[in-house]
Amino acid sequence: MPDPDGDRLVRAVAGAADRHGAAVVAVTRQGTTSVHCTGLADPARGLPADQRTRFEIGSLTKTFTVLLFAVLVAEGRVDLHEPLVRHLPADTLPADPDAQRITAYHLATHTSGLPHHPPRLRPWNLPVLTTNPYSRYQREHLFAHLSRARLSHPPGTATAYSNLAVGLLGHLIEDAAGDTYGNLLREKVLTPLDLTDTTGDPALPQALGHWHGRPRPPNRVPAIPAAGGLRSSAHDLTRYLHHLIEPGADLPRPLRSALHIVLHPPADPGTPLIWHTRTVHGRALYSHPGGTRGHSAFIGFCPRAAVTVVALTSNGHTRKSTFIRDSRRLLRHHAST
Numbered sequence: 001m002p003d004p005d006g007d008r009l010v011r012a013v014a015g016a017a018d019r020h021g022a023a024v025v026a027v028t029r030q031g032t033t034s035v036h037c038t039g040l041a042d043p044a045r046g047l048p049a050d051q052r053t054r055f056e057i058g059s060l061t062k063t064f065t066v067l068l069f070a071v072l073v074a075e076g077r078v079d080l081h082e083p084l085v086r087h088l089p090a091d092t093l094p095a096d097p098d099a100q101r102i103t104a105y106h107l108a109t110h111t112s113g114l115p116h117h118p119p120r121l122r123p124w125n126l127p128v129l130t131t132n133p134y135s136r137y138q139r140e141h142l143f144a145h146l147s148r149a150r151l152s153h154p155p156g157t158a159t160a161y162s163n164l165a166v167g168l169l170g171h172l173i174e175d176a177a178g179d180t181y182g183n184l185l186r187e188k189v190l191t192p193l194d195l196t197d198t199t200g201d202p203a204l205p206q207a208l209g210h211w212h213g214r215p216r217p218p219n220r221v222p223a224i225p226a227a228g229g230l231r232s233s234a235h236d237l238t239r240y241l242h243h244l245i246e247p248g249a250d251l252p253r254p255l256r257s258a259l260h261i262v263l264h265p266p267a268d269p270g271t272p273l274i275w276h277t278r279t280v281h282g283r284a285l286y287s288h289p290g291g292t293r294g295h296s297a298f299i300g301f302c303p304r305a306a307v308t309v310v311a312l313t314s315n316g317h318t319r320k321s322t323f324i325r326d327s328r329r330l331l332r333h334h335a336s337t
Contacts, residue, residue, distance in 0.1 A: 028307060286301055
């Protein structure tokens, strides 16, 4: 049936593409997915954006990271409360005595007390701040300076968003499983879910990013890829959200368990790992925004209403941008109707 308010919100979200970028908005409700595409993914070649176009998803990567972690928990490879200190190079843990108490659960819930950014990032990102802020900061820089990081609060006592924390969760995963983050994610999450567009490879085709109307290079996060290094498509992200609502019966058992663990962890079933949650009209909504210098992204879903929203644009966030706000409104609208 007609939904003029929903259509208006879709147009508002897609409007973030402006005249320089592209946008794809995919909404699932009542068992049907509608996709709205606008703009060019590759202006030089005149290629329009579609539901298989890759966009950088920034911090949406964190939701994949905690899912991978939950798979390892379900496999019995790590504990939900695995101590971070067991999986870091010697003498790299922050000097604060409370850092000894940081666990994987703290990292996965932004309650570790670790700062938002890795230590000593500024000397490396200042020359590329407006183009590719994390691209020159390497793994060796992270571990050379990690001991200088200061905790804002004792672990588990408060919440503070942290790219560093989830980046370190990625390193914990690598150490516990004996393989790279990218290989593990592909083997245990992306391939079983058939997410063929989702990758951490910046060399693969993707929409050209923009910031203030200027093209931006592909995002690179070599030190902490688990915090923001992926790119994906509306097709893949919609499929991903559908599995979070109703895990496929043919999925490997650890992955099926993990899809439940991330939303209802045994330690606190009412507090999901990483996902932002709120209740609207008695219905739980889960969402997460993301962004790089040249792209913005949003995903959200309501299990009870069987609604999913994916919004992607090749325009980076600016102070004037309403993309995330409008995307949240779109999710609330469909979850409430």
